[in-house]
Amino acid sequence: MTVVATTRRQAYPARPAARLPRLLAGLVGGRPAGLNQHESSFGPLPLPEAAWSGNEAAGRRAATRLIDVVERSGLTGRGGAGFPTGRKLRSVAAGPGPAVVVANGSEGEPASRKDRLLLSRTPHLVLDGISLAAFAIGATEAYLVVHDDDARLVAGLEAAVQAREVAGIDQVPIQVVGIEGRYVASEQTAIVQHLNGGPGLPTFAPPRTHERGVAGRPTAVNNVETLAHLAMIARYGHTWFREAGTPSAPGTTLVTVSGAIARPGVSEIELGAPIGEVLMQAGGPAERPQAVLVGGYFGTWLPAEEAWRVSMSHPGLRSVGGAMGAGILVVLPESSCGLAETARVVRYLADEGAGQCGPCIFGLPALADALADLAYHGGRGDAVDRIAGLIPLIEGRGACRHPDGATQLAASALAAFSHDARWHDVEGPCYGVRRAPLLPVPGDLESW
Ligand SMILES: Cc1cc2nc3c(=O)[nH]c(=O)nc-3n(C[C@H](O)[C@H](O)[C@H](O)COP(=O)(O)O)c2cc1C
Ligand code: SF4
Numbered sequence: 001m002t003v004v005a006t007t008r009r010q011a012y013p014a015r016p017a018a019r020l021p022r023l024l025a026g027l028v029g030g031r032p033a034g035l036n037q038h039e040s041s042f043g044p045l046p047l048p049e050a051a052w053s054g055n056e057a058a059g060r061r062a063a064t065r066l067i068d069v070v071e072r073s074g075l076t077g078r079g080g081a082g083f084p085t086g087r088k089l090r091s092v093a094a095g096p097g098p099a100v101v102v103a104n105g106s107e108g109e110p111a112s113r114k115d116r117l118l119l120s121r122t123p124h125l126v127l128d129g130i131s132l133a134a135f136a137i138g139a140t141e142a143y144l145v146v147h148d149d150d151a152r153l154v155a156g157l158e159a160a161v162q163a164r165e166v167a168g169i170d171q172v173p174i175q176v177v178g179i180e181g182r183y184v185a186s187e188q189t190a191i192v193q194h195l196n197g198g199p200g201l202p203t204f205a206p207p208r209t210h211e212r213g214v215a216g217r218p219t220a221v222n223n224v225e226t227l228a229h230l231a232m233i234a235r236y237g238h239t240w241f242r243e244a245g246t247p248s249a250p251g252t253t254l255v256t257v258s259g260a261i262a263r264p265g266v267s268e269i270e271l272g273a274p275i276g277e278v279l280m281q282a283g284g285p286a287e288r289p290q291a292v293l294v295g296g297y298f299g300t301w302l303p304a305e306e307a308w309r310v311s312m313s314h315p316g317l318r319s320v321g322g323a324m325g326a327g328i329l330v331v332l333p334e335s336s337c338g339l340a341e342t343a344r345v346v347r348y349l350a351d352e353g354a355g356q357c358g359p360c361i362f363g364l365p366a367l368a369d370a371l372a373d374l375a376y377h378g379g380r381g382d383a384v385d386r387i388a389g390l391i392p393l394i395e396g397r398g399a400c401r402h403p404d405g406a407t408q409l410a411a412s413a414l415a416a417f418s419h420d421a422r423w424h425d426v427e428g429p430c431y432g433v434r435r436a437p438l439l440p441v442p443g444d445l446e447s448w
Contacts, residue, residue, distance in 0.1 A: 013040065013041065013042065013043055015235075015236045015240060016236070019243060019244040019252070019270060020244065020252060020268055020269070020270065021252075021268045022229075022232055022244070022252050022268060023118065023122070023125065023225070023228050023229065023232065023252065023254065023268055024117075024122075024254075024266075024267075024268045025041060025042075026038060026041040026042060026121075026122045026125060027121050027122060028041075031121075032120060032121055032122070032123060032156055032160070033121060033122050033123075033124065034163070035124055035160070035163045035164065035167060035169075038122065038124035038125065039124075042125065042128075042231075042232075042235060043235060044169075045128050045131055045132070045169050045170070046128075046132070046231075046234045046235050047131065047132065047135055047171070048062040048065075048066070048135075049062075050062040051135050051171060052171075060138075062135075063093065063135055063136050063137070063138065064093075066132065066135065066136045066234060067086055067089045067090050067093060067136050068086075069233060069234070069237065069238050070085055070086040070089060070136070070230060070233055070234075070238075071084070071086025071087065071090070072086070072238040073086070073233045073237075073238035073241040073242065073250065073251070074238075074241070074242065074249075074250040074251070075226065075229050075230065075233060075241065075250075075251060076226075076314065077222065077223055077226045078114075078223045078225035078226045078229070078253060078254070078326070078327065079104055079222070079223030079225075079226065079326065080223075080295075080296075080298065080323075080324075080325050080326050081401075082314045082323075082324055085222065085226055085229075085230065088210060088220055088222070089133065089136050089137055089220060091210050091218075092137045092210045092218045092219065092220040093136065093137040093138060093218075095210065095211060095217075095218025096218070097217055097218070098138060098139065098140040098141075098217060099137040099138055099139040099140075099217055099218045099219065099220065100139055100140075100141045100142070100143070100213060100214040100215070100217050100218070100219040100220070101130060101133045101134045101137060101139040101141070101142045101143070101172075101219070101220050101222070102142075102143045102145060102188075102191060102192070102195070102213075102214065102219060102220065102221045102222070103126060103129070103130050103133075103142075103143065103144045103145065103222060103223075103224050103227050104145055104186065104188065104191060104221055104222065104223050104224065105118075105119050105126070105144055105145060105146045105223075105224040106145050106146055106147050106179055106185065106186035106191070107146075107147070107186070107326075108147075108181075108182070108183045108184075108185065108186030108187075109296040109297060109325070109326045109328060110297070110348075110439075110440045110441055110442055111256060111258055111293075111296055111297070111328045111330055111439060111440055112256045112296060112326045112327070112328050113256045113265070113266050114225060114254035114255070114256050114266045114326070114327060115223070115224050115225060116150070116153065117254070117266045118224055118225060118228055118254070119146065119153060119156075119157060119224060120153055120156060122228070123156065123157055123160040124160060124164070125228045125231050125232075126144070126224045126227055126228050126231075127144070127160060127161065127164060127170070127174060128228075128231035128234075129222075129224075129226070129227025129228050129229070129230040129231040130142050130144060130170075130174055130227055131169070131170045131171065131172065131174070132227075132230055132231060132234050133220060133222060133227060133230060134170075134171070134172040135171065135172075137218070137220055139172055139220070140172060141172065141175075141214065141215075141217075142170075142172045142173065142174045142175070143174070143175050143176075143177050143195060143214070144157060144161075144174055144175070144176050144177065144224070145177050145178075145179055145191050145194075145195075146176065146177075146178060146179070147178065147179060147180075147181045148178025148179060148180065148181070149181045154176060154178055157176045158176050161174050161175075161176060177194075177195065179191060179194050179200050180194075180200045181442065182200065182352055183297075183348075183349065183352035183402070184200075184201065184202055184352055184353065184354050184400070184402055185200035185201070187202045187400050187401075187402070188209050188221040189202045189203040189209060189400065190202045190203070190354075191221060192209050192213045192214055192219060192221070195214045196214060196215065201354040201356060202354060202356070202399060202400040202402070203399070204399040209221055225253075225254055229241070229251060229252075244270045244271070245270050245271035245272055245313070246271060246272035246311075246313065248313070248315050249271035249272050249311075249313030249314060249315055249316070250271065251270075251271055252268050252269060252270055252271065253268070253269060253271050253312070253324075253327050254266055254267070254268055254269075254327055255267055255268075255269055255278060255312065255327040255328070255329055256326075256327065256328050256329070257278065257279065257282040257329045257330075257331075258328075258329075258330050258331075258440075259293075259329075259330040259331035259332060259333070259438055259439075260285055260286045260287040260289060260331045260332065260333035260336075260438075261279060261282050261283060261284070261285060261286055261331045262282065262283025262284055262285070262286050263282045263283035264282065265282070267281065267282065269281075269312060271312065271313045272311045272312065272313045272316065273311065273312050274308065274309060274310065274311055274312070275292060275294065275302075275307045275308060275309075275310050275311075275312055275329065276307070276308030276309065278312055278329065279292070279308075279329065279331060285331055285333070286331075286333070287333035287334065287335060288333060288334045289304040289331050289332065289333060289334070290303075290304055290332045290333060290334040290336065290338065291303050291304055291307070291332045291338055291416050291417070292304060292307035292329055292330065292331055292332065293328070293329070293330040293332065293341075293439070294307065294310075294312075294317060294322050294323075294324075294325070294328070294329060295317070295322060295323045295324055295325025295326070295327075295328055296325040296326045296328040297345050297348075297349060297405065297406075297409060297439075298323070298325055298401070298404075298405025298406070298408055298409065299322065299323060299325045299328065299408070299409060299412075300317070300320075300321060300322035300323065300408065300409070300412040301332075301338060301342070301409070301412040301413050301415075301416035301417070302320060302322060302412075302416060303416050304331075304332075306320065310322070312324070312327075312329075321412070322412070323408075330438070330439060332438065333438075335431075335432060335435060336432045336435050336438050337375065337420065337429070337430055337431075337432030337433045337435070338413055338416060338417040338420065338432075339371070339374055339375040339413060339417055339420055339421060339424055339433075340375040340376065340429075340432065340433040340437075341437070341438055341439050342371060342375070342409060342410060342413035342417075343368065343371035343372045343374070343375040343376070344437055344439065344441060345409060345439050345441060346364070346367055346368045346371050346406050346409060346410055347368040347371075347372065348441040348442075349364060349368075349402070349405070349406040349409075350364035350365045350367065350368040350406070352402075353402055353403070354402070356399065357397065357398045357399050357403075358397060359393075359394045359397045359398045359403035360398060360402065360403060363390065363393060363394035363397070363403060364394065364403055364406055366390055367387065367390050367391070367394060367406065367407070367410055370383055370386045370387045370390060371383075371387060371410060371413075373386075374387065374421065374424050374425060375424065375429065375433060376429055376433060377428070377429070378423075378424035378425050378426070378427070378428045378429055379424075379425075379426065379427065379428040380425070381425050381426055382425070383424070383425050384414065384421050384422070384425045387410060387414060388414065391407045391410060391411055394406075394407050395407050
């Protein structure tokens, strides 16, 4: 069942029967899908007739129906925290006055490529999602935010927006906005502050973004992958969406697989697939695996044999103390040092902190120092205790989740590499610290 009708009289292509691929079904050849190709893959933007009719009451009813469908689909945000998308849209729609929609395509996670893939290869699916979200919440402004250092991506998106303007597709004009490439600049309150003319740094909630965001108006910030799923759900319905995945984790998701893996890259998986299966679909480990970093730089190290069985879903990862994050999987080979990799990333996160709160000013640099001490010096027998002592002093004390993400990574490293940590602490560094770095941090990205 198609959920909403369209005023543009093209026929919809048949609903995709296969469970995979969905978002990536429109990827043909190596070039971005233009508007014609997008519409022949997915059909036109499925805005309801009521959106164009000028009948305000009918428009509101259709908008509520769209939010209902998104809620019933069980779609959760793909930007990291996994918040239910329908609930977010409903609370923004209920706010006072015209709302604002912001698509977060800034992809601050250095080990993630999924948002860039969507934006560069199938931009109209994301732009459809922005238009539909704007309709659902009654937005009069829409922004698509990406890093300003990727001039080619920005130019491609501007061209895609212009093509839609010429075709008269979107009711609300979409503005492409470039933001600074810092890690915390991609956090939603930082984006809102940037759009309000301030620095791209997180602000102190409340008021929350969904209550008072851009220009003080109710604002929905959604990850671009989330919006691409929304565009599919609006076309094919919540029952179709739930045909993939599991009842508690419905649908598909994009994952970026890297590290010691035969075919690194982005793929689309059903939520709930065991991590081992996902890695085997990427060609399997290129070297004997030691551990897997799941979720990204706010994520969790899991020993390889444990990771293999865990399901790639919020409930599956929560059950082992992990999180989906931005759908990142990095395979660490036995020849690498997980402590050295963690020390490099926590140093990067410490340097990226906005320096506004105690845990970012004092806590993260101290944690990075202690981890570097353990990884590269060791031998004094006190570094593990120092790290374990610092973590509770940092956790839960920042205005945003940045410090907690870093402590989660550090704590999981002490657990997953507990044997190595004791060795480093007493004997000094292992041979793995001499290996070339595996986890990308900006500055050495070109080697990724
Ligand atoms: C430090 C930090 C960095 C973040 N970086 C991103 C990012 O690069 N992309 C993203 O979509 N969300 C990022 N988030 C989450 C956003 O703040 C926001 O929750 C998300 O864009 C909401 O979209 P969703 O509900 O579709 O997941 C970040 C959060 C934090 C705390
Ligand atoms: S915790 Fe750090 S990144 Fe977050 S608002 Fe405070 S200083 Fe900024």
